[in-house]
Amino acid sequence: MIESWRWFGPLDAITLPEIAQTGATGIVTALHEISYGEVWPREAIAARRAMIEAAGFTWEVVESLPIHERIKRGEGDLAPLFANYRDSLRNLAAEGVKVICYNFMPLLDWTRTDLKAPVAGGGACLRFEAYKMAAFEINMLGRAEAEADYPAAVRARGAAWFQSADEATREGLLHAIMSGLPGAYDRYDIAGLRAALKLYEGIGRDELRANYKRFLQEVVPCAAELGMRLCVHPDDPPRDILGLPRIVSTAEDIAWVLAAVDDPANGLTLCSGSLGANPANDVPAIARRFADRIWFAHLRNVRKEPDGSFEEAAHLDGDTDMVALIAALLAAEAGRDTPLPMRPDHGHDLLADIGRATHPGYPLIGRMRGLAELRGVARALRK
Template identity: 75%
Template sequence: MKESWRWYGPLDKISLGEIAQTGANGIVTALHEVPYGEVWSRETIAARKAEIEAAGFDWVVVESLPIHERIKRGEGDLSALFANYRQSMANLAAEGIHTICYNFMPLLDWTRTDLAAPVDRGGSCLRFSAPRMAALEIFMLGRDAARRDYLPEVVAQAESWFQASSDDERAGLMHAVMAGLPGAYDRYDADGLRTALKLYEGIDRAVLRSHFKRFLEEVIPTAEELGMRFCVHPDDPPRDILGLPRIVSNADDIAWILGAVDSSANGLTLCAGSLGANPKNNVPAIARRFADRIHFAHLRNVRKDADGSFEEAAHLSGDTDMVDLVAALLEEEGRRRDAGRADCEIPFRPDHGHELLDDASRNTHPGYPLIGRMRGLAELRGVIAGLSYGRHQHQQR
């Protein structure tokens, strides 16, 4: 497995020189400064790639080449947006970058309600509180229909929190929910979010699926021609929020997507944390079921509560059996190696991480501290080494 690290380019508070000290050798990044829908020029891609290579890394995965919201909504004449997207793909391929991670989450990316929840023995983590999210939906945005999306006791807790909260606390909640948006893109206040949500009125699960299928039909043939691999990222959290349908949340969803355009170029980013936040998901089993279509992996762990809340756990101590999951990925690498595939190695990155020691003082992107992720990478490296040694010993017998 190829050790990689997410880097936000010039927007990142962590330098490539510091990343080199973690031991990772692949970079996962994007041109976050380019507005959605515009072409990534070959010159800009080449400049970013040269910067990465000069620091001793390979640019192994694009995360993400964003999909314009109009494509997700199926709004108007989309021919120019699809043409721009395909041109960006061609420019990336021309520079030798062939793996693209993307998501089809409407409006918001990953969503949390707390960016610095305390953890045992010090440090902090990202947390999704069902009561706080319900407070935002029902009482701050006035979405009374959201009551049926939460347990009754969660709604009661949400009302109590809302009644007791200050304007600053409510603003902090909105800021946390907006923090999942990457780069320098628009954030919303309550009024702005209400306005943005109106654009999705009438778009249910079936409609969003039809728009996703059209996207795949527009780009996967080009990916095949260019020798590229697309890998969809699961929803985070894997549940409907804000009245918006989420359609990449479980094994059935993944099966539908991979079958919508049945091609090896149409693959999966195996995100252990996103899938692991759904108590019905067995993440190692999902990995084994779709192993041949996994082009990239995000390895992190979560700890779930019965009310639908969850928080980021240390990489080896959450609800997902991380050792079994890594074993599943190594098994797939072995199959690819035995088949003579040149792309047998699966790139992965330690996803998210606790803020530890002086991480909080660096003001990095939420969830992407230096020390916390380096701890995660070190733990995962140990798991991989131990499993690989065991496989080697077994083969020698």
């Protein structure tokens, strides 16, 4: 596997020379400064590629080429947005970048309630606390339907938290939930989030699937013609959030996506942390089932709790058997013309990273530790 590293470009506090010291050889990045729906100019792609190559890396994967919210909602004349997406694919292919990670999560990307949850031995991790999410949806956002989404005990604990929390603490929760949005995009305040959610009224699972299938039908043939691989990222967490349906959360969801346009260009980003947060998912089994359509891998681990909470564990700890998963990915890679790019996904804030202004979940030392552990497993399995 190609050991890769997510880098947020000029927005990233971690520099390419620092990444070189981790042993990673590939970079995973995007043009985060370009607004959703606009064409990525070839000149901008070439400049970013030159910056990466000058530092001694290859640009292995785009993460992400975002999908405009109007496409997810199926709203209005979408032909220009589909055309722009295809043009961006053509410009990326012309610069030799042919693996594209994206997601079809409505409105938000990954969602957490705590960005600095303490871990044993020191350091901090990302955490999803069910009662805090309940408090946010019910008590802060005022979404009436959220009452039915949480057990009574979780709702009660969330209400107690809300009553005891001061305004700064509540704002901290909003900030954490908004932090999954990449790059420099504006975050929502409560009023803005309510307005954005209103645009999704009437869009359930079936409607979102129909809109997703249309997107695939519009762009996968272009990707196939260019020799590219589109790799959907699973929902994070793999459950409905804010009343919005999530449709890439289980093995059966993935099977539907890959069958919607049955072409190798329509593939999967195997994210062990996202999938691993659903108790019904056997992540190594999912990797074995879809081995011929996995074109990119995010490797991290989570530790789940009965009420739906989870936290990000060290890469070899947690609930997913990482050794079995890496064995499945190595088997999937065998016989291919090109190796499988993977990256250590997320990491604990450790040592000198504590207090450093890195993107949440993306510290230097915690991910370097994870990469070293994953590298050791892969080399042992190859022996």
